[in-house]
Amino acid sequence: MSLRERPNHSRFHASLRRAVKSLCVVIVGLSLVMTPGKAIQNTRPISYDDLPAELSGWLNQQGVNRENFAARISAIRRQTEERERIGEFDHLIFYLLQSSRFTELARIEPALSAYELVHSLGEIDRAKFLAEGSVFVPSSDKIPKTAKARINQFIAALKANRKRDDERLNYFDNLLRKTTSPILPILNVETLLSAEYLRAMRFLYRKEFASRSIKPEDLAAYVASLYQTRGHSTDTQIEANFVIHQALQVVKFSSPQTKLNQVLIVGPGLDFAPRTDLIDLFGPQSYQPFAVADSLLSLKLAEETKLQIHCVDINDRVIAHLQNLRQRSEIRLSILSGVKESAAHPIVDEYRNYFLNFGKSVGIESKLAVPDSFSAHLSKSLRIRREVVQAISAHRLNIVTERFADSLRFDLVIVTNVFPYFSPSELLFALTNISAMTATDGYLIHNELQTVPSNFVNALGLPLRQARTVMITSDKAAPLFDGVAIHQKTPRL
Numbered sequence: 001m002s003l004r005e006r007p008n009h010s011r012f013h014a015s016l017r018r019a020v021k022s023l024c025v026v027i028v029g030l031s032l033v034m035t036p037g038k039a040i041q042n043t044r045p046i047s048y049d050d051l052p053a054e055l056s057g058w059l060n061q062q063g064v065n066r067e068n069f070a071a072r073i074s075a076i077r078r079q080t081e082e083r084e085r086i087g088e089f090d091h092l093i094f095y096l097l098q099s100s101r102f103t104e105l106a107r108i109e110p111a112l113s114a115y116e117l118v119h120s121l122g123e124i125d126r127a128k129f130l131a132e133g134s135v136f137v138p139s140s141d142k143i144p145k146t147a148k149a150r151i152n153q154f155i156a157a158l159k160a161n162r163k164r165d166d167e168r169l170n171y172f173d174n175l176l177r178k179t180t181s182p183i184l185p186i187l188n189v190e191t192l193l194s195a196e197y198l199r200a201m202r203f204l205y206r207k208e209f210a211s212r213s214i215k216p217e218d219l220a221a222y223v224a225s226l227y228q229t230r231g232h233s234t235d236t237q238i239e240a241n242f243v244i245h246q247a248l249q250v251v252k253f254s255s256p257q258t259k260l261n262q263v264l265i266v267g268p269g270l271d272f273a274p275r276t277d278l279i280d281l282f283g284p285q286s287y288q289p290f291a292v293a294d295s296l297l298s299l300k301l302a303e304e305t306k307l308q309i310h311c312v313d314i315n316d317r318v319i320a321h322l323q324n325l326r327q328r329s330e331i332r333l334s335i336l337s338g339v340k341e342s343a344a345h346p347i348v349d350e351y352r353n354y355f356l357n358f359g360k361s362v363g364i365e366s367k368l369a370v371p372d373s374f375s376a377h378l379s380k381s382l383r384i385r386r387e388v389v390q391a392i393s394a395h396r397l398n399i400v401t402e403r404f405a406d407s408l409r410f411d412l413v414i415v416t417n418v419f420p421y422f423s424p425s426e427l428l429f430a431l432t433n434i435s436a437m438t439a440t441d442g443y444l445i446h447n448e449l450q451t452v453p454s455n456f457v458n459a460l461g462l463p464l465r466q467a468r469t470v471m472i473t474s475d476k477a478a479p480l481f482d483g484v485a486i487h488q489k490t491p492r493l
């Protein structure tokens with residue numbers, strides 16, 4: 001019921017309320033100007049009543065109803081924690097196999113190590129190891145010699161306990177200290193690393209090789225099921241932001257006066273230890289907040305004095321990285337494209353131009369010195385202006401289970417490479433939270449054309465407005481594409 005509908009309301013109370021409301025608006029406005037990127041404190045869990053009533057039948061088929069909803073949310077929280085733990089150990093194993101910061105041994109491509117391991121197993125053990133939901137673990141003697149040698153060098157580097165300037169190695173050292181017993185730490189570390197190596201290789205083999213024997217019509221469902229249960233990864237590449245830029249160009253073209261000053265990025269990620277092509281010439285970096293700011297400012301979709309980029313993530317390492325940016329004396333991004341250019345994989349002009357112009361609205365660029373082995377990547381160094389860093393804030397929030405309770409609504413929500421980690425019902429919960437936090441006429445932009453069902457977004461008042469695929473490299477055999485979808489929040493009826 002609105003204030004005006006209440007029968008016993010005196011005019012005095014109504015005008016007092018209006019005065020308080022305007023004062024609040026002024027205070028909120030002032031605090032945004034004075035403390036850009038201000039942390040938002042209040043969150044609240046999703047409730048069953050937040051979900052669209054018209055999807056209750058579908059939810060019921062998924063085993064979700066009013067009675068078990070709270071238990072379901074608690075279970076998602078617990079599973080998220082476990083998937084976070086697994087994800088951090090995946091990153092550790094990928095680092096251990098590829099990094100040159102603690103050993104001179106040749107780097108190992110993790111998927112090839114998985115192949116070597118699986119093909120060293122007898123037929124019965126191989127089938128047991130790869131079976132769906134299997135807990136069978138082969139003996140650690142089966143770990144390929146090359147991987148074993150790297151595990152040993154990694155442990156030796158930890159034992160040496162030298163002062164190191166490698167943020168990744170320090171992080172993994174702390175992670176292991178927290179996980180293993182202080183009584184027999186090194187023995188435990190070796191056992192733990194062997195077990196984590198075997199677990200990580202099982203996932204990689206199933207994704208990269210076992211998937212090849214799946215019928216084409218079942219492949220998407222197979223890969224989707226792997227992602228919905230795997231460990232959470234924080235991997236990020238600059239390419240993810242190219243499609244966002246393309247989408248924002250569409251918004252600018254179709255609605256030139258739009259201003260998108262309040263922005264939410266769900267899962268900005270941190271380039272820490274990807275499962276392939278680890279580049280650890282530079283420390284860990286998060287690109288998306290800067291890339292989104294750059295696109296909005298260059299397209300004049302936001303004003304620098306008003307722009308606020310709020311980032312939410314479930315990973316403490318990502319949050320800590322973003323929160324610590326403000327304390328640093330200088331923020332310099334060392335940017336290498338994820339894609340490499342070659343005659344067989346030509347980079348399309350649109351992506352090259354995006355990369356060339358990237359960062360001009362948020363910083364000052366210079367040439368990036370990289371070894372010859374990286375000459376096929378596009379590269380640049382970018383010193384970010386302090387005002388831009390000040391506009392970025394980061395908060396721990398699980399988009400599936402909770403939302404900000406503040407009245408602040410976002411003009412733009414960006415989500416790339418996050419939705420595939422959610423089961424269909426988790427995706428509905430996440431979209432419900434996103435829709436509630438999006439301002440009327442505000443946008444949701446994501447890159448999962450296949451993953452987001454139209455009945456979800458229509459029921460949530462976030463219908464699809466535009467969608468397109470975008471080419472990044474134009475190889476004849478296997479061009480590299482990404483997709484982008486633009487949804488717009490409709491006014492409440």
Ligand SMILES: C[S@@+](CC[C@H](N)C(=O)[O-])C[C@H]1O[C@@H](n2cnc3c(N)ncnc32)[C@H](O)[C@@H]1O
Pocket residue numbers: 232233234235236237240266267268269270288312313314315318397398399400415416417418421
């Ligand atoms: C694969 S990374 C993608 C990073 C970046 N968006 C990109 O496209 O390059 C996924 C990120 O989403 C975060 N994430 C996963 N599930 C989440 C959830 N339920 N709520 C918030 N963040 C989540 C992960 O911690 C990680 O940082």
